[in-house]
Amino acid sequence: MFRDVVLGLGNNPVVENVIKRYGMQMGASRFVAGHTLPEAIEEVRAINRQGIKATLDHLGESVTTERAAAEARDSYLAMLEAIQQSGIDSNVSLKLTMLGLSFDADLAERHLLEIVEKAAHTNNFVRIDMENSPYTAQTLTLFEKAYAEFPGAVGVVLQAYLYRSMDDLRRLSSPPRNFRIVKGAYMEPVSVAFPSKADVDENYLRLVETSLELGNYTAVATHDEQMIGRVLKYVHEHGVARDRFEFQMLYGVRFSLLQSLAQQGYRTRVYVPYGEDWYGYYVRRIAERPQNLLFFLKTLVER
Numbered sequence: 479m480f481r482d483v484v485l486g487l488g489n490n491p492v493v494e495n496v497i498k499r500y501g502m503q504m505g506a507s508r509f510v511a512g513h514t515l516p517e518a519i520e521e522v523r524a525i526n527r528q529g530i531k532a533t534l535d536h537l538g539e540s541v542t543t544e545r546a547a548a549e550a551r552d553s554y555l556a557m558l559e560a561i562q563q564s565g566i567d568s569n570v571s572l573k574l575t576m577l578g579l580s581f582d583a584d585l586a587e588r589h590l591l592e593i594v595e596k597a598a599h600t601n602n603f604v605r606i607d608m609e610n611s612p613y614t615a616q617t618l619t620l621f622e623k624a625y626a627e628f629p630g631a632v633g634v635v636l637q638a639y640l641y642r643s644m645d646d647l648r649r650l651s652s653p654p655r656n657f658r659i660v661k662g663a664y665m666e667p668v669s670v671a672f673p674s675k676a677d678v679d680e681n682y683l684r685l686v687e688t689s690l691e692l693g694n695y696t697a698v699a700t701h702d703e704q705m706i707g708r709v710l711k712y713v714h715e716h717g718v719a720r721d722r723f724e725f726q727m728l729y730g731v732r733f734s735l736l737q738s739l740a741q742q743g744y745r746t747r748v749y750v751p752y753g754e755d756w757y758g759y760y761v762r763r764i765a766e767r768p769q770n771l772l773f774f775l776k777t778l779v780e781r
C-alpha cells in the first residue's frame with residue numbers, strides 16, 4: 479500500500495521536480511555511489527577491500543531516442559574496459575529500457591549483444607535487471623538471445639511478486655543459468671503480481687530454493703534477514719556448495735549485514751549505482767521503506 483502510493487506519486491511532475499531539486503542533498507546520495515565512473519570505481523575498491531564484490535549500474539532507464547540508447551551502450555562498453563583496467567572485482571548490471579527497449583526492441587538487442595560480447599572478451603558478466611511487467615517477456619527473450627551467443631557472460635533477474643516467475647524459472651533453467659532473485663520494486667496490478675507481502679515472501683523462498691534445486695547459479699538479492707536466515711538453513715540442510723550462490727544487497731542498505739555474511743565466508747556482492755539519472759532509482763528506494771520517506775521530508779522541512 480505505502481509502496482504503491484509512493485511509486486504512484488513518483489510519476490507526478492510536481493513531486494518529481496521537488497525530489498530532483500533537493501533529493502541528492504536529502505537522502506539520494508546515500509543510495510548512489512557518485513556522479514561519475516571514476517568515483518564509483520573508488521567506492522567499489524573500498525568495498526572490495528572488505529572481501530565483497532560489486533555490480534556497477536550506470537543509472538538511467540526509459541530512454542526515448544536512439545542517441546541516448548547509443549550513449550548508454552557506450553557507457554557500458556567503457557565501464558567494462560575500466561573494470562578491467564582498474565582491476566576491481568565487479569560485474570555490471572543494466573536496464574534494457576536504457577538501451578532503447580521501450581521504442582525499438584531490435585536496437586536494444588543489438589546494443590545488449592555488443593555489451594555482452596565485450597563482457598565475454600574481458601572475462602566479465604552482464605546482469606540484465608528486470609523492470610516493470612510490460613517488459614518482462616521481452617527482457618527474457620533478449621536474455622535468451624544473448625545467452626545463446628555468450629552463455630557464461632549474461633544472467634537475468636526474476637521478481638518474486640510476479641505470478642509468472644516460477645514458470646519462467648522452470649522454463650529457463652535447462653541448461654542451468656545464472657539468476658538473481660528479487661522481490662520486485664515496481665508498482666504492478668493485482669492481475670500480474672501478488673498484492674500481499676506474505677505471498678511475495680513465500681514465493682521468494684520457493685524461487686530461491688527451486689533455482690538452486692535446478693542447478694542454477696543463484697544470486698539471493700534481499701535485505702530481509704528472515705529470508706536470508708531461511709536460505710542459509712536451506713543451503714545447510716541440502717549441502718549446497720558456497721560457490722553456487724551469493725548474497726546481494728543495494729549500496730547504502732544494510733551493509734553491516736552483508737559484511738557479516740562475507741565474514742562468515744559467503745559470496746557477497748553490492749549493487750553500486752552511479753550517474754546523474756538517479757530519480758527513478760531513488761523513488762523505488764523510498765517506496766521500499768517508510769523511514770526513507772520520513773528522512774527526506776524531515777530534511778526538506780528543516781531547510
Ligand SMILES: Cc1cc2nc3c(=O)[nH]c(=O)nc-3n(C[C@H](O)[C@H](O)[C@H](O)COP(=O)(O)OP(=O)(O)OC[C@H]3O[C@@H](n4cnc5c(N)ncnc54)[C@H](O)[C@@H]3O)c2cc1C
Pocket residue numbers: 606607608609635637660661662663664699700701702703726727728731732748749762763764766767770
Ligand atoms: C542487488 C539487488 C538488485 C535488485 N535488482 C532488482 C531488479 O532488477 N528488479 C527489481 O524489480 N527489483 C530489484 N531489486 C529490488 C528488490 O526487488 C526489492 O525492492 C528490494 O530489495 C527490497 O526488498 P527486500 O528483499 O530487501 O525486502 P523488504 O521486505 O522490502 O525489506 C526487508 C528489510 O530490508 C530493509 N530495507 C529494504 N529496502 C530498504 C531500503 N530501500 N532502504 C533501507 N532499508 C531497506 C528494511 O530493514 C526492511 O525491513 C534489487 C535488489 C537488490 C538487493
